Amino acid sequence: MSKKFRVGVIGAGIASRHLTGFAWNKELFDVQVLCSLDEDRGRALCTEFAIPEYTQDAEAMIARADLDIIDICTPPNSHFELSRRAIEAGKHVICEKPLFGSIAEIDEMARIVARAEGPQIMPIFQYRYGSGLQKLKMLIDLGLTGAPFLTTIETHWWRGPDYYAVPWRGKWATELGGGLLGHAIHAHDMLNYVHGPCAEIFSYGTTLVNPIEVEDTAALSVRMRNGSLASLSMTLGSRKEISRLRFCFADLVAESILEPYTMGRDPWTFVAGDDAHQRRVDDALAAYEHKEDGYTRQFELFHASLVRGENPPVTLADARNSLELVTAAYYSQRTGQPTALPILSEHPLYHSWLPG
Incomplete structure (x- = not known):
């Protein structure tokens, strides 16, 4: 019988999606407590997902001896401190994106995890596990794509004033960035x-759609370390929401569906040269x-990694590439x-990309 890990969840927003992922893995995880400052939302989630305990005391929850994993689903500016406390308390950590607010914090967390000698931290990138993207990874591993040439990625969504009515959104101090982040x-x-780390980036970014502090539109030109190029565009001002990923290789073109929030899923198209x-x-x-x-698969893989004593399916190095x-x-x-x-540490934005 598989070891069942006992989970405490912090947050009551995106936490609902995490709880669905845990619910699909009932034989692997037991969510025992949910912590949220919003009592109405927190208790509603406890009822919906049959979580036996609700609390508003994150510090006491993290210190509990009867929990194995702390799952952090709070606004971005709280992620590092909550993760640090949990790792130092001997707990494994799952943490929503964006993981932290600087490259320095990623590197410091790597040192904290190394000192703790056992607890693991897994950043959330659940979109990786869509079957369309996984098929592309399989074709690459089988040597069927050939050399990479060009990738284009469009994230064209819509966010209006109602979205930014949530107090922490649209502000550097609490959301830490805009649409790019x-x-x-x-x-x-x-x-x-798919391609590994970036080597060089040129970017334009601006705020066009809403009166917020952070960017809501950007265009990036990227040179990848593997020699290929990429063109990335992002706007929160697209009345028709789409996400599109297109990968051009020597022997194959792979293209995603356009569904804005499930673009990793089937049916992708894979067109060969002959x-x-x-x-x-x-x-x-x-x-x-x-x-x-999605979360179901990422949590399933995390369980397997913990049982085997291996690195989590998404690592601090992955989060570092992203940030x-x-x-x-x-x-x-x-x-x-x-x-x-x-x-690296001498870069002007290593410790923070926040303005000023």
């Missing part, structure tokens, strides 16, 4: 997931083994110059 981050993680290679691709796709996706892209884009927007990666 909080919205396009999933699609841009897919870029790193009939013979198309048959090889189609045969490989026919043998693909379908799994759960390096954001940091470099912000620096390029402010300097008007291309920005090289990696972002």
Whole structure:
């Protein structure tokens, strides 16, 4: 019988999606307590998901000896401190995106985890586990794509004034960034997931759609470390919401569906350069083994990694790649110059990309 990990959840917003993921993995996880400052929402989730206990005391919850995992679903500016407390209390951590507010905090957390000798932290990038994107990863692993040439990613969504009525949104101090950090981050993680780290970024970013502090529209040109190029665009001013990922390789073009929030899922299209290679691709796709996706799959893989004593399916290094892209884009927007990666300790935005 699989070990069942006991979970405490902090937050009552995006936490509902996490709780659905745990509910689909009932044999692997037991959510015992939910912590939220919003009592109405918190108790409603406890009722909906049959969570036996509600609390408003995160510190006491983290210190409990009867919990194995702390799942952090709070606004971004609280992620680092809650993660630190949980790791130092000997707990594994699941934390929503964006993980932290700087590359420095990612590197400091790596040191905290190393000192703790046991607890693991897993950043959330649940979109990776859509079957369309997983099929592309499989084709790459099988050597059926050829060399990468160009990737284009569009994150074109709509966010109006009602979205920013939530007090912490649209502000540097609490949301930590705009559409690049909080919205396009999933699609841009897919870029790193497929191709590895970025090497250089040039970016324009601006605020056009809503009277907020942070950017809601951006265009990026990217050179990847593997030699390929990428073009990324993001706006929260698209009345027709789409997400589109298109990967051009020497032997294949892979293209996602346009559904804005499930773009990793089937049916993706995979078009080869000739009939013979198309048959090889189609045969490989026919043998693909379908799994759960989203939070359900990421949590399932996290359980397996903990049982085996392996690194989590999404690592601090993955989160670093993601936040390096954001940091470099912000620096390029402010300097008007291309920005090289990696972002190391001497970089002006290493400790924070917040203005001023």
